[in-house]
Amino acid sequence: MDNGNNRAPWRGQLTLRGAIIGTIGCVIITASSAYTALRLGALPWPIVFAAVISLFFLRLLGNASLNEANVTHTIMSAGAMVAGGLAFTLPGAWMLGLANQMGWVQMFLVALCGTVLGLVCTALIHRHFIVEDELEFPTGTAAAETLRATEAGGSTGARLFWSMGLAGAYGVLRDALGVVPTMLAQLPIPGVSFGIYNSPMMLSVGFLVGFVPLAFWFGGAAAANFGLIGAGSALGLWSVTSAQGIVSSLGMGLMMGSGIATVVKDILPQVGTFVRQARQDAPGEKDDPQSLVSGSLRTDAGIFGVATAAVAVLACLGLGLSPVASVVVVALTFVTTIMSAQSCGQTGIDPMEIFGLIVLLAVAALGEHSQVRLFFVAGMVAVACGLAGDVMNDFRAGHLLGTDPRAQWLGQALGGIVGAVVAAAVMYALVAAYGPGAFGPGKAFVAAQASVVATMISGIPSVPAFAIGLAAGIALYWAKLPAMMVGLGVYLPFYMSLTAFLGALAKLAYDAAWRRRNAAATSGTDDAERERLFAEHEQNGLVVASGVLGGESIVGVIIAFASVIMGLAA
Template sequence: MNPAKGQLTVRGIVIGCIGCAIITAASAYTALKMGALPWPIIFAAIISLFFLKALGKTNLNEANVTHTIMSAGAMVAGGLAFTIPGIWIINKAPVVDWWQMLIVALAGVILGLVCTAAIRKHFIEDAALEFPIGEAAAQTLIAGDTGGKTGAKLFGSMGLAGAFCALRDWFGAIPAMLFGNAAIPGVAFGVYLSPMLLAVGFLVGTVAVSVWFLGALIGNFGIIVGGSALGFWDTATGQGITSSAGMGVMMGCGVGVILKNILPKAARMLKAGAASSTFRLVAAPVVHEGVQPNKRRMRLTAGLAALAVAAVALIVSIGLSLDPLASVIVVLLAWVTCAMSAQSVGQTGIDPMEIFGLIVLLIVAAASNVAQVQLFFVAGIIAVACGLAGDVMNDFKAGHVLGTDPKAQWIGQAIGGVLGALVAVAVMVVLVTAYGADAFGIEGAFVAAQANVVATMVSGIPSVPAFATGLVAGCALYMLGLPVMMLGLGIYLPFYMSLTAFLGAMAKVGYDAVCKRRRAKLSPDEAAAREKAQGETGLVVASGLLGGESIVGVLIAFASVAMGLSL
């Protein structure tokens, strides 16, 4: 009997693919525009269950596999958006072809899928890591009792955000910034009128966004304004120090992840991986009483996986002009970085995929004579693989809680990953065609913060002492358990983005306070049920605002390309 029956279904694949295309496009836009990418898993879980129930009888495992397909492309888009635009930032021209981006994306997807097939048992069953995002998705499905109101809230908020975006960006009827004329030398002050950025602040959480905003205050009003006022440096120098320090803090967080979460358990992970590299996920051996597992089938599957990895090495060597040594380094270190990504996501819920890409980029640059553009390809492949690995492992955790067949989930992830690669590349091509390469960068329409970090590491850091200080501080603060990645993001990003996200977090504080007051007179059981419903409403509406602006932003870019306009 097929254990995946009733889990991986035709209608689930269709719903998952439609959702995957939409979420991937929105995620690519969000990652480039906001310099951040919230996990879409819980949102995808709610939507999957909603539409499956609307079509008739379903079960949680079918919803889980459907949401696995739906969310897969988001992290593929993130891996591309966090690395490849660095090429445009440096060259100020779209010098990379669409087929090269597609090779990067598909190579990362294949490596991520093969690696997660091998490490699933260790991280999900043996190590039993928390994977808070995957656990939350499972609990969301268990507690999910969606109905017509959920759909109305979601699509209503998406429509409002989309209409606002069109009025702002297409018709010019709404200004993009409030208080943008405030004359503060070196500080991009203002409130960005963006439902998406407000939603990001609402969804990320008050504590994390407060740390983000603290970083913005330190970087802009501490280093730039304060340092300039005290005569330590001029405004331009202060801006270079700020950006370098922000990059250093984010890199330091990545180093901290490795030192705190990865290295202490590296030997055990490698030993477990060597002992369990049977790819039982993909080809579970049939066991009967008194009969040994089908070793031949397991060897065949492992052989196919090895063949896929070898094919990736060959394709990136030929298609991306990487020399053989660089290709081998990328393929071998993809296993290491995917395990690092799984460990980080499992313990913290954070997947610093671009940091892992930077680490491999630097190793390749030191070991091989690789051209500048090819270094971005290296970082892109690793970032996509690690992003997909984080998403896959979260989904496996949800499946482990719900009893979903991992093979069905892996197949769903493969479908969503490949579709996500196609959609993400299409969106990236459309955006650079519509807006031009100059639109990407810290002062452009698309800040592409992570790609900017990669570009700076490749082309040269403005202030090496500030970067080194930030690196040490970021690592130390992460070791102390502080949300230092958000601090570095605040130091690095333009102030108006941090301020707007902070206003979104404050809206969450106000919303929670109002909801708590309304629950005060209810019985404990009624209050608990109302709290869950109110929490879901906030999540759905905020996700709709984020998705609405993202989707319409992509549509505007598509329309501008079709009409030959320059945005």
């Protein structure tokens, strides 16, 4: 395997054949992702699926390495989240009767601006989250384990693919055949979506993330749903509807506060170091294989600066935003991209449309009253955050496999731009074919997230709750507590938090069972041997959980392909 130690490591990892395979796959996955996000209101990560397909086709051509497959699947999966960013925001404008103000050109510019901002931001934060903090990024970890197991074969490969197969079969029974329900143990609690999400993938996320982070996540969910909504409405403090607005505003504030604190505490000091290094052009930093901005700091700063300025100009001239609004969007996209990366790293979840809403509301507060332009803002931010989630997951997989991050970033740029073209084209084709009336709750294309954006376009439901959440998010992060996890628990539907927490409890039970079973066998061994045996146990659990996560993701993409084909045939 090429670990990036040769003279120009990325050249052997970003290959012509890999670029061709990745681009073809990107077109297919992007198209199906746009359709799925609009039709089903959900979008599974396609990274594991892309990893398997990439290695398969590269092996057919011979002499494939894991690094080449890693870069190829980076290209292949990039457009999916670009499509998600558009599908989760822009159809809200169609629901409000603004379809005639939004053509393919505007949708493409939204996707292109978001893609460029996402690429610039992830290049700057790559080292912090991947190398220094070493966040889990469960989907990226699953992709790396999938590639390793595919290459290694044996018991590890068998364990991975058996778990993938079982999870995939379960996904078919649930989503394609309707044999098993999507929700279990539902209870009619006013204002609270109580139940267990019948998703092996969601359980595996909790298993991979672990108990302590999930305890904060679940604590936020319990306090918001049973405290603010349940107890608050029962005591007559507010209605259930008002309580739901308070909770959503509080959750957005917590996530926003966490993002701001991350920028101030962790990112801005690195910017100062970056500037000082740029002035000195320190040769000692030039060949750092773990940095995306180390080749020539002055050149890199210039390229990123020009790209960011170009986005601001495009937002002004192409989308009609004011200069002030364009600058604010660019600045806040950097903050929300960091929030997105942190959320994906800790939970595997990327609430991209929420970050788009946050910036949309900020721009609206500055005096932008054109509804269609506010949708453009939400779309740009959602695309940037969606792409950031995909990029950082791919970086995590590459870090585990020893892939050169520059090859991955270039591959992501290729896939992101291709995805911008395809996603805009598919969106335009669907609204042209079915009409704006086909989009919305109860319609052929539910576009659930975009419906929320359309509803929220009038403003934050509870400004005081948002302000409290903002302050609390900053304080929690400064106290070294996972504010983002708490915020996700407050904002997300309770059934998602409960299911992830059950996955974390399964991890506790799995570890406890191993300790009881091996207590006698390890009693006479030294600490190093016990640590080795426990690491092997951890690896086995990681492989199975990754397979479960990947199996459901792969089936989700396959069902998306089938939906596209049946939709075209109908």
